[in-house]
Amino acid sequence: MGDVIVQMTGIEKTFPGVHALAQCQFELRAGEVHALVGENGAGKSTLMKVLAGVYKKDAGDILYKGASVDIPNPRAAQQLGISIIHQELNLMPHLTVAQNIFIGREPRQKVRFMLDEKEINARTEQLLSMLHLNLDPRTKVAELTVAKQQMVEIAKALSFNAEVLIMDEPTASLTEAEIGELFRIIAHLRDQGVGIVYITHRLEELPRIADRVTVMRDGRYVNTSPITEVTRDQIISMMVGRTIYEAAPEVPENPSQDVMMEAKNLRRGNVLKDVSFVLKKGEILGFAGLMGAGRTDVARAIFGADSLDSGEIYVKGKLAHIKSPRDAVAHSIAYLSEDRKRYGLALGMDVEANIVLASFQKFLAWLGWVDATRTRDRAKVMVDMLAIKTPSLQQKVKFLSGGNQQKVIVGKWLTADTDILIFDEPTRGIDVGAKSEIYKLLNELVQQGKSVIMISSELPEILRMSHRIVVMCEGRITGELTNAEATPEAIMKLATQRGEIVQMETDSTKGDA
């Protein structure tokens, strides 16, 4: 570890109604990976946005390489050598990969006003191959998956050759392979003396990647220590300010053999190949597999968001004609999408409105008036239960921290109270405490006789929660395991079932590098 490169002390930041940072401090050395952890809404992103010139601090000092600096805007941060990957994707969907990466500092031609598009593409090509990313620089970002978009963000941040690199939950939507690649890059940068701030809720990642960890709580600094000197449990108790026991919730017995829903031979282009499965009443059915295995496509097909080429869906024994999400809702199916910004939230509306958005019918009083008292009560229950950190029910959702936005979506679908719930990566970006709260709620739901399909890339979560686990690989179901049979090894084996193809693919990505 090298010298101290960033020293933040006494940082204050207040938003209307929220004291986001109170006398907060942070120290970063050159050549270290410094993890920053804390509950949703603790102020991690805000602190880093102050450092990156996105927010102006109300008070406090920032020393950069020993000198006091003022960072009024993102450009100033870039010029100092500070680069940030934001928690939310910040890309221009209509522009190409290359155009996104070089936005704001495009290589120019001799006439300074003219862009050098060739150079932009060539340099992007170089950068992408350094990252072992198999992408055409000329592809429009709108056409990429969320994971690929995240990789574009990472490539962009790296292209600055920054001395300080801030990563705000970069792995939230990445596959195992991509995470491995990212960690390799991070280690490489650290060896070159780059100081890296790494924000995450996946505490199990920390020993693999971090040198030191700083814990924040309620906008305050709690503690910094070398990662080797604290345990996971100590970190968690510093985060929440009390000890919580992460007792693995028992998977409740599922007494029922009634079939809630059955999918038969679903096919759609190359993404779904002959997918059939049964969802029983009162069970949690886990969907495991690598990213891109087709799990989200199954969910979207059942929810009527994509049309099927062929196949049948039976709900409670009857053939269901689901052509649109509206039909799905009519069959009491809910879908929590993995892409919260695009499909999940009305960002400009308040917390209360978002929570009751999918279930207004239930709150209608005489002549179609919305019963405001009941919506408020319901929203309040959800805010308390999920510990959504918000100054009031009337706060606009766009002002909540990333994890708290995710909680609002979960709250919305729990309020909708449908018989079949499809949860796609429900705990992405959510802190440990709230996670166990969501698990508890899911268990309660199935005990009431509802059925849940849970898609998750986090194996521990799938193993902990599911009665049965369906594993997918390349659009096919490659196996089904009961909770008793399921082990991480068994799942991974099924998830990479067609060994030769997987082998070929890893070869080709390596070959392109």
Place this chain on the structure above:
Amino acid sequence: METESIATKKSLFRSDAMQRLMAFAALIVLFVLFSIASPNFFKFDNIVGILLATAVNGVLALGVTFVIITSGIDLSVGTVMTFSAVMTGKFITDWGLPIPVGIVGGILAGGLCGLISGTFIARMKIPPFIATLGMLYVSKGLSLVISQLMPIYFNDTPIFRQLAMGSILGAIIPGLEIPNAVLVLFAAAIIANLILTKTVLGRYTFAIGSNEEATRLSGVNVAAWKMAIYALCGLFSGLGGVLMAARLNSAQPALGSGYELDAIAAVVIGGTSLSGGEGTILGTIIGAFIMSVLVNGLRILSVPQEWQIVVTGGIVILAVYTDILRRQK
């Protein structure tokens, strides 16, 4: 891998090229239909008439294209055009300035109006609709004040009219008497296309329309570029004003309202999305031509003017609807 190839196929169908192709096809269809319906349509003089009628609206629409790609709007281009025409008249006729100075002055007057709108929008965060609505009234009022409600004629400087209505092309190639105003439109379109596709300004126009916040977070001075974009739109309005004045040999202070809507319609027919992030100059030019071909053809078929307006409205909606259908596929 396989899914990616599907994505590319889709994107080809969805691409801007497709939209331009469709707009172009529509233009051809209109041409053929009107040629069949009336022998007077496909005549050299009539075609020149169409070209000339497109010149002013086309130039205005060029500027509006930039603004709409940023997902903004400019309602003031019509009256700013008039303001520029009046200023040109003031400079040349009343003050006796040399013609080139008068022309540049008129264009800059338009640019200034755009810069002011842009400042209100970018610095004071006034919504573009409101800021340019204000500018619509202000420029309209100023035109009347400055001209004292009277048209300003260019009778002392006959050369000024020639700049738009004369034909350099005809002098070079006898018989091909296409007015200079049309050449100005094409030159302006080429410059606009260059700016939009090859320069930093163009890149940020798309970036701002695609995701303004992300552009800002990338370190781009969004406010400054937005001001530049509205100023550019103003410059095109100014050019439109000069063309208009030259064509009529006078600055008519009461003219101009309604032109902004024609310009916006041309942009939209040309496939530029009002939600920002996409659009092309070629599309806008085709859109402008579709509108004047339509008006011209209907007039030749003796359809009353009232009904021409109704049809134009229908075409705008049809164009946007086909665009939406294309996106859903």
